[in-house]
Amino acid sequence: MTRFIVRRLLGAIPVLFGLSIILFCFIHLLPGDPAQAILGQHATPERVAAMRAYMGLDDPLWQQYLRYLNNLLHGDLGASVINNQPVLKELISRFPATIELTVAAMLFAAGIGIPLGRYAARHAQSWSDGGVTIISLLGISIPVFVLGLTLQYIFAVKLGLLPASGRIDPRANLEIKTNFVLIDSLLMGRPDLFLDGISHLILPAIALGSIPLAIITRITRASVLDVTNEDYVRTARAKGLGERRINARHVMRNAWLPVVTVLGLQVGGLLAGAVITETVFGWGGVGRYVVDGIGNRDYFVVQSTILIFALVFLVVNLLVDILYAVLNPRIRYA
Amino acid sequence: MTTPAIPVAIQSDARASRGLWGDAVRRLVRNRPALLGLFFIAVFVLAAIFAPFLAPYPPNEGSLVNRLQTPSREHIMGTDLQGRDEFSRILYGAQVSLVAGVSSVVVGVLIGGTIGALAGGIGGKVDSVLMRVVDVMLSIPGILLAIGIVAWLDRGLPQIIFAVAIVNVPIFARILRGSLLSLRESDYVTASRSLGASGSRLLLRHMLPNSLTPLIVACTLALATAIIDVAGLGFLGLGPPDPRTPEWGTMLTDSTKFLRQAPWLLFFPGAAIVISAIGFNLLGDGMRESLDPRMRR
Numbered sequence: 001m002t003r004f005i006v007r008r009l010l011g012a013i014p015v016l017f018g019l020s021i022i023l024f025c026f027i028h029l030l031p032g033d034p035a036q037a038i039l040g041q042h043a044t045p046e047r048v049a050a051m052r053a054y055m056g057l058d059d060p061l062w063q064q065y066l067r068y069l070n071n072l073l074h075g076d077l078g079a080s081v082i083n084n085q086p087v088l089k090e091l092i093s094r095f096p097a098t099i100e101l102t103v104a105a106m107l108f109a110a111g112i113g114i115p116l117g118r119y120a121a122r123h124a125q126s127w128s129d130g131g132v133t134i135i136s137l138l139g140i141s142i143p144v145f146v147l148g149l150t151l152q153y154i155f156a157v158k159l160g161l162l163p164a165s166g167r168i169d170p171r172a173n174l175e176i177k178t179n180f181v182l183i184d185s186l187l188m189g190r191p192d193l194f195l196d197g198i199s200h201l202i203l204p205a206i207a208l209g210s211i212p213l214a215i216i217t218r219i220t221r222a223s224v225l226d227v228t229n230e231d232y233v234r235t236a237r238a239k240g241l242g243e244r245r246i247n248a249r250h251v252m253r254n255a256w257l258p259v260v261t262v263l264g265l266q267v268g269g270l271l272a273g274a275v276i277t278e279t280v281f282g283w284g285g286v287g288r289y290v291v292d293g294i295g296n297r298d299y300f301v302v303q304s305t306i307l308i309f310a311l312v313f314l315v316v317n318l319l320v321d322i323l324y325a326v327l328n329p330r331i332r333y334a
Numbered sequence: 335m336t337t338p339a340i341p342v343a344i345q346s347d348a349r350a351s352r353g354l355w356g357d358a359v360r361r362l363v364r365n366r367p368a369l370l371g372l373f374f375i376a377v378f379v380l381a382a383i384f385a386p387f388l389a390p391y392p393p394n395e396g397s398l399v400n401r402l403q404t405p406s407r408e409h410i411m412g413t414d415l416q417g418r419d420e421f422s423r424i425l426y427g428a429q430v431s432l433v434a435g436v437s438s439v440v441v442g443v444l445i446g447g448t449i450g451a452l453a454g455g456i457g458g459k460v461d462s463v464l465m466r467v468v469d470v471m472l473s474i475p476g477i478l479l480a481i482g483i484v485a486w487l488d489r490g491l492p493q494i495i496f497a498v499a500i501v502n503v504p505i506f507a508r509i510l511r512g513s514l515l516s517l518r519e520s521d522y523v524t525a526s527r528s529l530g531a532s533g534s535r536l537l538l539r540h541m542l543p544n545s546l547t548p549l550i551v552a553c554t555l556a557l558a559t560a561i562i563d564v565a566g567l568g569f570l571g572l573g574p575p576d577p578r579t580p581e582w583g584t585m586l587t588d589s590t591k592f593l594r595q596a597p598w599l600l601f602f603p604g605a606a607i608v609i610s611a612i613g614f615n616l617l618g619d620g621m622r623e624s625l626d627p628r629m630r631r
Contacts, residue, residue, distance in 0.1 A: 014466050014469075015466065015469045015470050015473055018466060018467065018469075018470035019470050019473055019474070022470060026482065026486055137612060137615060137616070137619075138608075138612070140558075140611075140615060141558060141562075141608055141611040141612040141615050142608050142611075143562045143565060143566060143607060143608075143611075144566075145565075145566060145569045145583075145586060146586065146600075146604040146607060146608060149586065149589065149590060149593065149600050149604070150600065150601075150604065152593060153593050153597055153600060157593055157594050157597075268472075268473075268475040268476075269475065269476070271475045271478070272475030272476050272477045272478045273477075275477060275478055275481065275570075276477065276566055276569065276570065279569075279570060280590075290478070290481070291481075291570055294481060294485040294570075294572070295571065297485075302482060302485060306474055306478055306479075306482055309474070309475055309478060310473040310474050310475075313473055313474075313475060314473055
């Protein structure tokens with residue numbers, strides 16, 4: 001098992017290395033001059049040249065890359081062109097918002113998708129199975145921004161049941177400790193703020209979770225159906241085991257494998273979806289930060305955020321692989 | 335000598351097989367959801383082609399007197415902030431989505447297919463290197479990669495097409511490589527290799543034609559995501575540089591400020607995106623079922 005984990009960890013290094021090269025090239029080889037971007041369109045050529053020299057943009061590319069890599073390894077992700085704030089500091093303060101949103105979306109997607117998929121598999125080829133298929137088709141076909149805006153319109157504008165945007169009532173004086181609204185409100189001993197945070201979280205989580213919900217439902221249905229047709233399930237039934245026991249011991253144990261894989265793969269989709277969801281719902285997370293960075297042509301913000309997103313995605317995939325090996329001994333010894 | 339067992343299903347099927355594609359088409363026209371998908375796609379494509387004839391008003395002309403009108407007999411989908419006819423803009427918007435969606439999938443499949451064919455066909459070191467590149471591309475979440483590319487290459491339809499194409503490249507590469515790898519060990523490839531067929535002949539004549547099926551299904555499904563991604567870029571303000579261009583995602587951005595007064599500005603472009611995406615998803619699912627021999631009943 002340790003060997004497996006070490007092998008997977010080593011496998012992630014070239015990917016990260018390649019990623020750093022690509023992101024470096026993004027800034028340095030494509031049109032647009034970072035020095036010009038920092039100084040603005042009206043800067044004199046002399047000032048731009050001075051800035052280029054100061055930023056080391058006139059050095060050979062390999063030197064620049066090594067410097068960039070060295071900074072990265074020391075946790076220096078550069079500073080925002082707009083307000084000169086270190087990107088890392090900003091990312092750390094914003095990540096809790098994105099984590100809160102993606103975890104809520106994942107809970108929504110898995111919490112509904114897995115039971116729904118199991119239900120559809122047990123009633124395969126029936127009307128209710130058809131209904132579930134339609135729901136999952138809609139889930140993958142409705143873009144996050146269309147669903148988000150529609151939910152806002154129905155539940156915030158028309159019905160007034162839930163807040164349309166933000167993470168918490170702006171009048172609430174929440175003491176920020178962890179930047180997780182739900183945790184901070186509990187630390188303050190304010191259940192009312194906690195509930196307010198939850199009510200702000202519902203619509204964005206549903207919007208963001210709709211695509212994973214559809215995919216998880218589909219995979220769970222297909223996986224349970226596959227396993228149900230296996231010989232060992234027939235054997236279990238033939239030897240007189242109860243349905244509940246067959247489901248728990250024989251079907252679900254084996255059906256989990258593809259579901260776990262897909263749960264892990266969805267994390268990348270959720271991070272990408274968060275970029276748009278946070279824009280729709282005015283959610284002050286990392287996704288919003290990167291969109292603002294693009295609007296401001298803030299190179300380092302965009303570059304570093306993509307790198308961090310990719311890092312998170314790689315780590316999650318690694319964890320999924322390990323969990324997969326725990327669940328399926330056949331993988332470990334392959 | 336025993337007679338080979340013939341499955342009952344085949345015995346009872348009076349019609350002879352017409353080959354992979356003939357059979358697939360026959361199964362596809364029997365698949366009702368796929369036909370519905372085809373219908374949605376037909377509506378979408380016809381709207382794009384005949385937009386100049388179908389649109390009651392020019393897409394970029396309107397007067398402020400007519401701004402934010404509710405749907406009526408004159409403007410069946412209402413008017414937008416500048417008083418432009420929403421229905422005409424949706425029709426013209428289909429052109430942008432169709433061109434950008436189809437071209438990005440074509441570019442994506444050309445690049446991804448080449449990578450996949452080289453990796454799966456040659457194998458060895460080439461395979462390892464190319465697959466690491468694909469891993470790197472896969473490590474950046476889809477739309478974020480597209481956002482990054484458009485942000486750096488600057489806004490424009492070719493940039494959007496390229497960005498959305500790049501998102502699909504690793505997916506296509508992996509699919510083609512996977513099916514090529516499974517074919518390399520198949521009996522008929524081994525047979526023609528032992529007959530002395532060259533590597534390129536094996537790849538082009540024998541392996542590629544037989545590994546295209548999953549790629550074609552993936553392309554159809556990718557069209558749905560491509561349309562959504564193009565609209566997503568537009569929604570984030572990275573759409574075509576001319577702000578007057580009728581692009582569905584960009585049109586949705588305008589709706590956000592007037593959700594209360596003009597919900598139709600959300601409803602109609604949103605429905606256009608969803609219906610075309612559903613069309614390609616239904617057709618893709620239907621094609622997968624009809625092309626996959628294991629699904630034959």
